[in-house]
Amino acid sequence: MRPDTRFDPFVLPSATSLRFALLIIGAAVGAMYITFWQVVLFEFAGFPPIFDPDVCSARARARADAGAVPDGVLLDDYLACSAGQEKRLAAIMLGGAPAWAALTVAVYAVYPLFLRRRLRPVPVRDDDPRLQRAESDLRAVLGDRGRDRVRVLVTLGTANGARAFGAFGRYSIAVDSTLLAARGDSDLNRQCSAVLRHEAAHLRNRDIDITYLTIGAWWSFLALLVPTMTVYAAVLAAVRSAGEAFDFIVVILLPLAVAVVPLLLLHPARALVLRTREHYADVRAADSPDTASALQTAFAAMAAGRPRESVWRRLRSYHPRPQDRAGVLRDPRRLSRVRPADLLVAGLVLGVGQPHLGTAGRLVTEGEARLGMLAVAVLLGAVVGVVVAAIVWNAVRASAGDPPRLAWCAALLAGGITAGGWVPHPYGPSGWSATSAAPVATAAVSVLALWLTCLLFLAWSALCARRWLSCPVPPRLAGVLGLGCAGPVFGCLFALWVSFEGFLGTFVVPGPTTVAMSLFGVGSVWPLPLAAGLMAVCVLAVPSQETRLAAVWVLRASGGVTAVYALLVALAIAAADVRSVSLSLVVALMLLVAAGAAAGAAAVLGVRRGGRGRTGAVACAAGAMACVAGFLESAAFASGKWAACLPWDGVRPCSAAAWDYALAMYSSGGGMATLAVSALLLVCVPVAVVGSAVRARVDRRRGRETGAWPGRPRSGRQPVAVAAVVVAAAFVAAFHAASVVAPLDAFGSEERRELRAAVVPGGTDGDEACRAVLDVFDAEARGDMSGESRSSTLVTLASSDDPTLAAFGRAMLESTDHSPTRFFHLVDNYCTTPGSPMQDAGGPRA
Amino acid sequence: MNAVPPDAHRPRTLDSTAARIISRCAPEESAYYPAVRDEFFARGAAPRRPGDDPLGFGAVAVGVVAGIVLTVLNELVVGSLTDVLRPWWDRAWRAALRRLRPGAATRLTPETELPVLSAASVPDVAAAITKHAVRSGLSPEEAARLTRELVAELVEGGRDSEPDDGEEDAA
Known part of the structure; x- marks a missing residue:
């Protein structure tokens, strides 16, 4: 990637938007927790419990004692009653978010009215010369259309220079009359112009909505939290006996203490969002050299007169330090650096949100964790994944292709998730966080697996960023496509880790066997083929020569492996007719050879086309081949049966039988496609990576650069390969999910x-x-x-x-x-x- | 203490004194001074609040020195200038007393006469002016210079109205 000579930080989602997204998600999740604690309070106050499975048990017992209800109806009724109770509980668990959102919007709507009253603007005519002096600066930043949507209010020093505000598309800039005084040509006059352009830049950057929604989000959160915790404290104070007091301290005071943490985190987070958009407004306003120079002069004067501030005061300030503002103006790339706090907070949001929302998801899907809980993990992970991927993309773009320190970034993200998972939950599901209550070995394995998952995602995101931002596609479009893909990828990867952790936590005794069995369990969940398919597609879809050739390789290799498998099936069927040969041995050999062929193809890919800077692309190609070839397992089997049938029956009967077989397999769970994809991924991707590492080592020893991927790709093959991977991944994921929704009869x-x-x-x-x-x-x-x-x-x-x-x-x-x-x-x-x-x-x- | 000497040759109004000081300490603000003055009195001689408002610029761009000078002279007339040196609770108590005092609603104008500063009150007044200036964003050096100019204007005898003469009287 070539470094930008003048870095434009507005190409990809800004740090303001990312931090705003994290703040909103964190506050929403926190609001759900608070509402949940309110429910517990009501129950302590003697109100009927919201979640009361005893009702269903008593009803079932009464009906069974009466003896008039068939067994099936009794069981169905009991299960339906329990499901209804669980859905009520899920509604309560989620209800805090809409209440908080409504409060936030109310504050957002009312704040500008309150602000206008406090600013006390003076009435001026449209042709007032003071307004005319502001026109050129406002139009320079907003353009004619943008300027027409903004109202300028003249104030008497109450705006502290100038200030933008508004809501629902109706925006105003309040400007002190001193800024609009008669202009000459002095530094001070240029600074006045720069201030006006800075305010206009806030409008152009859409900062007003973000700012006042951020403020609203914090105040709403406070409005929900303080009364709840005040009542908790009052209840504690009213308790008479020591035993009851102890229970209250453990059950209530602990959440009270925990509730202070998000409040302490949200306050500086709010200020950070507001500080960040000041930087972006400075950069937007500094489009002209005069304005940039005037801003630098203003910041120098501000820095000279600024007293030393405590750390806490600096964290709470809505404006960055003048020296930082000047630094960002000189080098806007600073806005795109990876900030440890952003990754930590992203992890915290995920770690706190998943237990709560995952439990709600599990309740909604009637206890089916593989569906409800995993779906929540994918959705929540997708939202956070977009934020994390955008952080990586911004960093890669700003550093001209050099990746940030990914291992450290992965540690921050994983650390945040782990810490978030330790937040106590009133109805804490026992299976969620093995790290908080499990043996040390289990916890260590779980955390290591989480770190590896995060590292995989960050490395893949960096690879996508480098490739997409280097290709001829406009950077904004590349960002939309890449980040749109990254969200679901991280969601699926996070869901895989949640599955792994869940499986691991069910075993009492930790050990290599439990890890292996947990990994085996992960191979049977629906996010796996989705993750693999999306990761491969996002790389293969890059419009470049190398990825076009990789896509062609995917088609050829998938076809080759499928053909080999079909041949082996035909041979196996023929061999099975020879009664002296053991069928299980034949099948085992067949599968071994097929896997070997796939591994061989991946190894050749890695060694011939891999090397330094290509390992990621090679791994994605191998993964794509695994998805497509695995999906085609039933078709290959049907083809083998057709080939074996031909010597005995005619073409038409054999074709009809093979077609019927394939149709039956694909309409009833895909046959062995799910297992085939998991197995091929497990074999082919590591082999391709090792092959690429070997190639890199050989190249380094021989002192040669990684050459271009030879060949001339035919147009049209790349979309076919991409479509094939998408279809394969989607269908295999659907096969996995179908086995959950309609489970097979466990007994026969x-x-x-x-x-x-x-x-x-x-x-x-x-x-x-x-x-x-x-x-x-x-x-x-x-x-x-x-x-x-x-x-x-x-x-x-x-x-x-x-x-x-x-x-x-x-x-x-x-x-x-x-x-x-x-x-x-x-x-x-x-x-x-x-x-x-x-x-x-x-x-x-x- | 702060009475106007009966044999003063010329009136020392708030406006004229402020204009002279600004022309010496911050000549670039002279063109803006009338607007700053009019704003100051239009909002009831209330000082500007610290500028950390969401979506503001973060600092006053125009009339920093003018704003300080007007605020200081206003508080000198009202008698609350040295309150800035007192603890916060004392300041709050005095502010409440001033509000309750009969005649506390006296509105100042640009033509309000300034009292003469006695020698005994100069140290406290100087310290208060410096504190005001530093809090408002001036560097310590600029604050010290502004304090010297203000004190020189306010002591008995004061400065001549010509800007050049002020250089000879600098402490």
């Missing part, structure tokens, strides 16, 4: 029949049935995924002498409509409510 009809036959009505104590449910969770925590504990527990439930539990067990043995995981969780809820067998037996939960 034959096993169900056997289990029903093993039921002994009334043969098990209700208390024993409830303990058996706990054993299911214990088995899964030990890594036992065989399903034996689930099947035996269902028989125990159906054999229970408790009518409700027996009805639940029998219904589950008959029906395939419900997720076993959700079923056992809700039965566990039933067992812990008053009146249940376990509560009646007086036994504590294990």
Whole structure:
């Protein structure tokens, strides 16, 4: 990349916009937490609880005792009642954000009215000479159309020079009459002009809305927080007994202390947003050398007379130090540097937001964490991802292609996420943050995995920035495309980490096996193919010779691997006809050879086309090949069957059979496509990276530069490759999600029949049935995924002498409509409510 | 203490004194002084607030010295100039008393006569002027120079009206 001779910081999203976005998201999430604590307060005050699963259990018990309701209806009704309770709770969890948003908009709307009253502008005529003197400066920055949308108010020193304000598209600039006095040609006159241009620049930069929404956001947050915490403190003061006081201190004072932290963070964050837009206004106003010189003179005078300030005062100030303003004017690239606080806050916002919003998502999807919680992780991660990617893009652009220190940036981002995950939650889900309550080894693995995820994203973002900003596409368009892609990428990567952490946290004993099993679990979630596909597409879509050639390679390699696999399937089918050959051995060999062919293609790609500065592109190409080839697994299998069929039947019957097979596979979950994509990604991407590293080493030893990728790409191949990757990734992700929405029958009809036959009505104590449910969770925590504990527990439930539990067990043995995981969780809820067998037996939960 | 001497040759009004000081200390502001003066009195002789307003420029661009001079002379007449040297609670108490005092609503005009500064009050007044000036954004050197000029104008005898004569009386 060539360095810009005059750096324009307005090409990509500004630091103001990024910090504003983080502040708004942080305040919204904080508002949701506050509302949630208010609900807890209401419950302490004796109001009926919002979330009361006991109601559903009591209803189910009453209906079961009456004996008039079929088992399936009883279970469906209980599950639906629980789902309704959860959705109510989710609505409460999210309700704080709209309330806070409404308050924010109200402050934004009212503030300009209040300000105008305080400024006391004097009435002037449109042809007043004072207004005429401001015209040239305002039009120089705003243009004619922009100038017509702004009203100039003349004040008597109340504007402290000049000040812009307004709301909803109706903006004003208040200017002291001294600034509009008769002009001559002196430094002071040029400074007056510079001040007016600075104010006009605020309008041009759309700072007014950002500023007053930022102010509104803070005041609204304060308005929600202070009364809530005041009531908490009053309740604490009214408590009489020491025991109750201790409970209140732990349950209430802790959130009170935690609530002070966002308040302390939001205040300087607000000031930082406001300070940042002053820099951008200075740069915009300094378009002409005269104005730039006048501003520098003004800043020098301000710096000379400025007393020393404390750190806290500086953090709260709405204007940067004059020496900093002068520095940014000399070098606007300073605005685009990576600030550690930005990454830390981005991580904090994500870390605090995910437990709360993820829990709400899980509740909305009726306990299905792989859908609701992951969807929230993707969405929230996407928003934060755009901000983080924009920080990286700005830094890469300002440094002319040299990446910032990515490992350090990843540590800041991961540190923020980890710290945010430790914020206490009133209904804290136990599975979210393994780092806060897990063994040290588990926590260390989790944090390391998070850091690696962040590093991967930052490195990929830097690669995209370098490539997109070097290509012939206008930088603004490149930014829109690149950042639009980066958001979902980070969302998916973050969701993968959330999955990994969730799996890791379910195991009691940490170790290499649990890490491996957690990684295996990650390979089966829908964000994985989406992340891989988007990362590959965003790089392959760059309009440059190298990426066009890489796209052609993707098509060829995918086709080649698919053809090899189809051939192997045909050979395997032929070999299976020879009865002396073991089918499982044949299948294993077939898969091994296919994987080897894919790995070989990736290795050749890495060694021949990799090298210094190309590793990222090569890895993305290998990932794209894995997505496409994996998606085509069922088509390849069908082709192999067709080839094997030809010697025996005709072309037409074989084609029809192959077509039917392929259609059946793709319409019922994609066959082995999901597994194939995960396996190929695991094999091909690392192999390609290693190959590229080898190439780089060889080049360094031989002292040669990385040459251009040879070949002449044909036009039209690149869009085809990009479309192929997009389609493959989208379909494979849909296959993963479908398996969650419509889970496969865990037992099969034959096993169900056997289990029903093993039921002994009334043969098990209700208390024993409830303990058996706990054993299911214990088995899964030990890594036992065989399903034996689930099947035996269902028989125990159906054999229970408790009518409700027996009805639940029998219904589950008959029906395939419900997720076993959700079923056992809700039965566990039933067992812990008053009146249940376990509560009646007086036994504590294990 | 601050009575006008009965044998003064010429009236020392707030406006004329301020104009002379500005022409010596900040001649570039002379062209703007009438506008600054009119603004000052139009808003009731209230000083400008510190400039850290959202979407403002962050500092006063025009009439910094003029604003300080007018504020100082105004407070000298009102009798609150040296309050800046007192603790904040004392300042608040005195401000409240002034508001409640009968006749506290006296409005100053540019033609208001300035009192003569006695020798005994010069140190406190000088310290107060310097503090005002530094708080308003002048460097310590500029604040010291402004203080010398103001004190020289305000002591008994004062300066001549010609700007050149002020150089001979500089302390």
